[in-house]
Amino acid sequence: xxxxxxxxxxxxxxxxxxxxxxxxxxxxxxxxxxxxxxxxxxxxxxxxxxxxxxxxxxxxxxxxxxxxxxxxxxxxxxxxxxxxxxxxxxxxxxxxxxxxxxxxxxxxxxxxxxxxxxxxxxxxxxxxxxxxxxxxxxxxxxxxxxxxxxxxxxxxxxxxxxxxxxxxxxxxxxxxxxxxxxxxxxxxxxxxxxxxxxxxxxxxxxxxxxxxxxxxxxxxxxxxxxxxxxxxxxxxxxxxxxxxxxxxxxxxxxxxxxxxxxxxxxxxxxxxxxxxxxxxxxxxxxxxxxxxxxxxxxxxxxxxxxxxxxxxxxxxxxxxxxxxxxxxxxxx
Amino acid sequence: xxxxxxxxxxxxxxxxxxxxxxxxxxxxxxxxxxxxxxxxxxxxxxxxxxxxxxxxxxxxxxxxxxxxxxxxxxxxxxxxxxxxxxxxxxxxxxxxxxxxxxxxxxxxxxxxxxxxxxxxxxxxxxxxxxxxxxxxxxxxxxxxxxxxxxxxxxxxxxxxxxxxxxxxxxxxxxxxxxxxxxxxxxxxxxxxxxxxxxxxxxxxxxxxxxxxxxxxxxxxxxxxxxxxxxxxxxxxxxxxxxxxxxxxx
Numbered sequence: 001x002x003x004x005x006x007x008x009x010x011x012x013x014x015x016x017x018x019x020x021x022x023x024x025x026x027x028x029x030x031x032x033x034x035x036x037x038x039x040x041x042x043x044x045x046x047x048x049x050x051x052x053x054x055x056x057x058x059x060x061x062x063x064x065x066x067x068x069x070x071x072x073x074x075x076x077x078x079x080x081x082x083x084x085x086x087x088x089x090x091x092x093x094x095x096x097x098x099x100x101x102x103x104x105x106x107x108x109x110x111x112x113x114x115x116x117x118x119x120x121x122x123x124x125x126x127x128x129x130x131x132x133x134x135x136x137x138x139x140x141x142x143x144x145x146x147x148x149x150x151x152x153x154x155x156x157x158x159x160x161x162x163x164x165x166x167x168x169x170x171x172x173x174x175x176x177x178x179x180x181x182x183x184x185x186x187x188x189x190x191x192x193x194x195x196x197x198x199x200x201x202x203x204x205x206x207x208x209x210x211x212x213x214x215x216x217x218x219x220x221x222x223x224x225x226x227x228x229x230x231x232x233x234x235x236x237x238x239x240x241x242x243x244x245x246x247x248x249x250x251x252x253x254x255x256x257x258x259x260x261x262x263x264x265x266x267x268x269x270x271x272x273x274x275x276x277x278x279x280x281x282x283x284x285x286x287x288x289x290x291x292x293x294x295x296x297x298x299x300x301x302x303x304x305x306x307x308x309x310x311x312x313x314x315x316x317x318x319x320x321x322x323x324x325x326x327x328x329x330x331x332x
Numbered sequence: 333x334x335x336x337x338x339x340x341x342x343x344x345x346x347x348x349x350x351x352x353x354x355x356x357x358x359x360x361x362x363x364x365x366x367x368x369x370x371x372x373x374x375x376x377x378x379x380x381x382x383x384x385x386x387x388x389x390x391x392x393x394x395x396x397x398x399x400x401x402x403x404x405x406x407x408x409x410x411x412x413x414x415x416x417x418x419x420x421x422x423x424x425x426x427x428x429x430x431x432x433x434x435x436x437x438x439x440x441x442x443x444x445x446x447x448x449x450x451x452x453x454x455x456x457x458x459x460x461x462x463x464x465x466x467x468x469x470x471x472x473x474x475x476x477x478x479x480x481x482x483x484x485x486x487x488x489x490x491x492x493x494x495x496x497x498x499x500x501x502x503x504x505x506x507x508x509x510x511x512x513x514x515x516x517x518x519x520x521x522x523x524x525x526x527x528x529x530x531x532x533x534x535x536x537x538x539x540x541x542x543x544x545x546x547x548x549x550x551x552x553x554x555x556x557x558x559x560x561x562x563x564x565x566x567x568x569x570x571x572x573x574x575x576x577x578x579x580x581x
Contacts (some may be wrong), residue, residue, distance in 0.1 A: 130571035191439045191448075198436045201425035208385065208419070210440040210488055266427075 006198040011173065013327045024174055036166045042279045043173035047278055049259035049271030051227035057266035058184075058193065059220035060177035061107070062117070067125030067252040068131050069099045069225040073232025074247055079141050081161075081237075088162040092233040096226045102127075102304025103149070103225025107218045125250060141242075149240040162237035169238050176234070177272065180227060184268055186319050196220055200253060200266070228256075262309055264316025273318045281305050336399065338363045338524045339492050344383055344393035345548075354380040355548035356393070361492060362543075365520040368535045370559075372547035372568060377528040378420055380545070381494050384526075385417040386410035398491055411440065416490025418481035420497045420528075426470035430461055433469050433480055437487030452487055459483050459513060474501045478512075486517070493517075495527040499534045510538045514554070536560070544568070 028036055030225045053067050076098060077091030106127050110120050136144045157164035159172070187193045195216050198206040236242055246252070263274025282302060289297040313320050322328040337360035354376040361367045369377050389404035396402065400412045411417075425433050434452035435445075444449055454497045459479050462471065469480060478498045485493055485525045495514075499507050511534050517523050529535045535542065535556070544552045544561040546568040547569045552559060559565055
């Protein structure tokens with residue numbers, strides 16, 4: 001029974017994915033510039049959520065400081081470009097290496113001294129905050145007054161230098177998000193994916209099965225940090241200005257984790273679904289509350305909606321939706 | 333007794349704060365042998381297991397597996413050296429299916445997913461868990477969780493399997509079936525087994541050799557018949573009155 005049902009489910013999932021990709025590819029042709037800019041926000045949230053999901057959703061190590069890697073990726077590629085004219089794709093690679101190192105070192109320091117759980121989470125916040133304050137006084141990157149990229153005409157599209165319209169960024173981010181989806185899908189089917197999930201579920205049992213828990217946790221953090229920094233580089237070239245107080249903000253770290261939690265922690269499609277739902281919700285609240293003059297109404301509604309989702313679907317929206325669509329094996 | 337034993341434990345000792353949990357314990361498990369570690373609650377059985385499996389390092393003493401000193405190795409290193417162990421308080425990977433749980437163990441021998449899957453399915457079949465392969469581990473009954481512990485440990489292809497009370501909670505017929513499975517595994521694969529168990533029915537049927545611990549010390553060892561007649565064993569299990577009664581009667 002079970003073995004015969006699998007191929008059908010897989011075919012249905014593949015069809016649903018193809019439909020989703022086709023819709024996302026076509027979307028910019030049918031919507032106005034405002035909607036495209038909202039979609040870019042969706043994709044940033046989806047991609048950062050996917051990257052964070054690897055260390056926390058797959059490997060079970062709660063990071064609350066992922067803004068650190070967004071910032072490293074953003075500042076490294078932007079500073080190399082403004083100071084030396086290094087193309088962003090090269091700067092991005094430098095960012096990847098440094099973010100992976102920083103993430104790996106933070107993880108190695110914590111796990112070597114058996115700092116885990118909430119204490120690890122606090123440590124990740126602390127490192128992000130240190131770095132924010134460091135960059136506030138780092139004159140080479142403009143310190144607190146910010147780093148600005150030369151803005152050229154939006155009409156000219158130069159993919160190599162990441163100069164162009166929101167539509168260009170939309171397609172680049174769509175590619176990045178789908179690439180991350182493919183990578184995560186592949187990782188979960190490999191030994192490393194099984195090991196990460198085993199560590200998440202029970203570290204002691206995982207270790208008794210021969211898993212070098214320390215090494216796999218550090219690897220999860222380094223990969224997650226590296227992926228996050230790529231998104232950070234795109235963010236820098238999309239927004240064209242960087243301030244330590246916004247790039248490294250604790251608020252950004254919290255924003256990054258909301259989409260995957262709402263969508264389904266540890267699932268493949270959860271971060272993407274969560275990003276769509278949250279951003280749509282936020283935009284809807286903005287347009288709804290614009291008719292009223294009650295301060296904070298938007299935030300209040302947004303918070304209430306989040307509470308409702310978490311209360312009704314604590315495992316996230318994607319596991320629920322997947323079952324509705326008949327896209328996943330039913331797990332008893 | 334001429335061949336060197338597979339597992340040799342020499343003068344193992346471990347102190348927790350004021351408590352001497354294990355105090356100079358020595359014993360050996362031959363290749364393919366089944367040895368039981370018994371004793372009242374708090375005798376130091378699980379601590380001995382943890383010392384062998386690398387959960388913590390002993391204060392004194394040595395653990396030698398197949399000629400290699402594995403004293404003080406981490407749990408994952410001990411596993412790679414050939415020690416497979418189960419936990420008395422079961423630790424399933426709750427969100428994963430039974431098959432995925434066992435595959436995690438099978439990945440020790442291969443990085444290939446299909447190979448790990450086949451190895452895991454064979455073990456599930458062997459332990460009578462095949463029909464639960466797709467079930468999420470957290471929804472298993474306790475007896476099935478105990479079987480899953482064993483299946484996962486077996487999947488790492490250990491030289492010696494450390495079973496920490498895997499029979500408790502099973503019905504007598506299930507106990508007999510498990511005893512048969514372990515006896516077969518040991519005979520066919522030359523697998524050595526070290527077990528602690530409160531279910532005497534299983535201990536007596538399965539073990540070739542029994543080591544009795546009391547207050548962290550070995551008080552006696554021998555065949556099941558020898559141990560069950562030993563006055564020191566009767567005393568620590570039943571109290572001195574029972575020994576006196578047995579002596580006079």
